[in-house]
Amino acid sequence: MLIENGQYNIGDICTSRQCRLGRGDRVAMRWLTPGMERRDYTFNELDGLSGRFANVLASLGVGAGEVFFTYLPKQPEQFVAFLGALKLTAVAGTLFSNFGEEALLDRLADARACGIITKKSLLRKIIRIRPQLPDLRFIILVDSDDHQADGIFSYSRLMAEASPAFVTPLTPADAPSVLHYTSGSTGKPKGVLHRHGAVTMINSTAQLVLGLREDDVYWCTADQGWVTGTSYGIIGPWSMGVTQVHFGGGYAAEQWFEILEREEVSVWYTAPTALRMLMREEPLLFARFDLGMLRHICSVGEPLNPEVIHWARRVLAKEVYDTWFQTETGAIMIANRPGIPVKPGSMGKPVDGIEAVVISTEGELLGSGQQGDLCLKPGWASMFSSYLNNAGAYASKFRNGFYCTGDVAYRDTDGYFWFVGRSDDVINTAGHLISPFEIESALIEVHEVAEAGVIGAPDELLYEKVVAFVSLHLGYALTDELQLKIRLHLANKLSSVATPHEIHCLERIPKNKSGKIMRRYLKATYLGQDAGDISTMEE
Structure with a gap:
């Protein structure tokens, strides 16, 4: 107890x-x-x-x-x-x-x-x-x-x-x-x-979602400046008496895998950014390490592209469980997790005790397959109690008896939720609602593309046009031939509507410290506007 x-x-x-x-x-x-x-x-x-x-x-x-x-x-x-x-x-x-x-x-x-x-x-x-x-x-x-x-x-x-x-x-x-x-x-x-x-919800999700056991060795790579770093890099595991590894260095693939092997880590919680970076490494690197003690990997920050899950299965022979929560929720709300089949690209299912729904802008509960605002029934133990000194902002997060997350999603007929984007990220082009995440996932399936970020930009004819930013693997350049290859792949993979009108090459895709692509920064930079607070952007 x-x-x-x-x-x-x-x-x-x-x-x-x-x-x-x-x-x-x-x-x-x-x-x-x-x-x-x-x-x-x-x-x-x-x-x-x-x-x-x-x-x-x-x-x-x-x-x-x-x-x-x-x-x-x-x-x-x-x-x-x-x-x-x-x-x-x-x-x-x-x-x-x-x-x-x-x-x-x-x-x-x-x-x-x-x-x-x-x-x-x-x-x-x-x-x-x-x-x-x-x-x-x-x-x-x-x-x-x-x-x-x-x-x-x-x-x-x-x-x-x-x-x-x-x-x-x-x-x-x-x-x-x-x-x-x-x-x-x-x-x-x-x-x-x-x-x-909040400790009760964090403790239960550490057990039921991360799959932690009392005798585990656990490694969460998140910085303690982030809610993941406190909820699951301090509170969850230590409330269970679990041994944690904490590393003072930064990303280095060989060093990280040495830690996983040497410390016999059994559960590893990391960010999609790190996993995508690992995908850029030579597969032979990973073959040198014995990950026999590692049961599974969990991820948080930005939804996991399906290709990352397929890569982990193929190269590491490990399952990756994507988890979703927010600073405001304090603990994991929706997740793929041990005990339920993983649907690559999905957010998973709500954890026990969480009622998640999709609601239209008019406040109507939406059925399977319909996109809308992802909302949660209030009352879970780790729900934030206030925005400090900002009661108006706190009140604005609740509508029709639900906490509104600001994310757009849909639920499929099996009860899995699928992330579409932030409510201000979804692209409306010629009346078609397009998920930037869906396009980003397809982009990194192109061999030359390492990472991608996608935004919608104003367009006189279409309302919004799709603009893609890509970071390429070493040795490649964004030639006309590569742009054509990318557009053909997206048209074939998604639809012609999802094909970018513009493709720009960046040295790296801007993200915050939890691995989320900072699309608002990409959009503001593209439009020549102020990006707002960028204090949490990775350097």
Whole structure:
């Protein structure tokens, strides 16, 4: 039973509870440096370190419900600080380490953050905006041996002076917990606030969708700045007592497969971008590694192109399960998963307890095969509780008794959902509704094409025309012959309506950190317009 005596505190469940269950000596985190050096942290150690950090924050005057941010690359202190803040019942926010000053200011000011933990190389960005952050009382540096002036403290000194013993206060389900900011095409980013009760949904989906078992070794490649990195890179597995691998380096195919083999990873959760990058590697590379312990791969971020699933089956002899959720949903809502047949290209089926429907713009429930707004019946445990300081935006997400996701989809006769695009991504050309994802999937089936992004652009005759952007494999150029090949393939694969009017070649397709193609950025750049907030774009 996950919840004992009414204690919903995520920090306590992920650390102290595991120790109470006799798992204290089990490895909680296998930390791998970029150079592949290994350091194991047991649940006892994680409990003691997060307890120390909770005491550190308490000594700095942090109270329940105050917002504290981490601003770090993936490293052990990230996890200690996140869990320690939650134990104290502060709100834990996470920020990508490549955020610039404007992105930081937007989030820290909106949240009225009381403190932040970071490293010296990032400190100057905070210093420059600090005069505009009257609520920011302190900064903690993970790589400074000494305290500095103006409320800048050394992590190591604070931790050395703090006790590892911390009694987590009884925390109700509705107490605020985690804060993530989402970037929109217009306006400022919105703070998505979650609650401690979300742990029940995250825990159950880690088991039923990711297929995690207590004795697994699990690797989630997501950055903790993203909801996947907190929900399934911290909360889900550790609430089960599962050993996690965390790697401090970036993408490198050979190194990643060395990790999968050496650490005997049994479940791997990664992004479609990573899988598409792996598809570009020579198949002989993968034949060198023994993936016998790996049961399956799960993916999140952008819908999986069918070709990726076929490639994984053919080259890796592994199934890939696509999962769908949003920052606002907090946990997986719809997924292909163990126990049900995979339909390549589909989102899968709703998880237990989730009622998903497709609704027209007039509010009518639509039947099988009809495209409309994907909506969810509210009430699941991990549903966001508010957009911080933006009640109007929160209210606008609910219509006719449903949460409106902003995604366009349809449901087939077997109950599987199929992603069409964001509500502002669907292309209407000559009255035909075209899915950019469908065209992108067909584009990367062309041998020369590595990745693709598709948008609709205004057209006087057609209303919108299809514009494709492609990134090619090394050694290829976008010649007239290749453009003709692409158009013929799309006409044959989809329809003449889906054939791009224009094809442009880019060095890489812009994506955010969860692997989603930033179509609004492609469209704004193409039209010469402001792309809005691009702080989460991959560098």
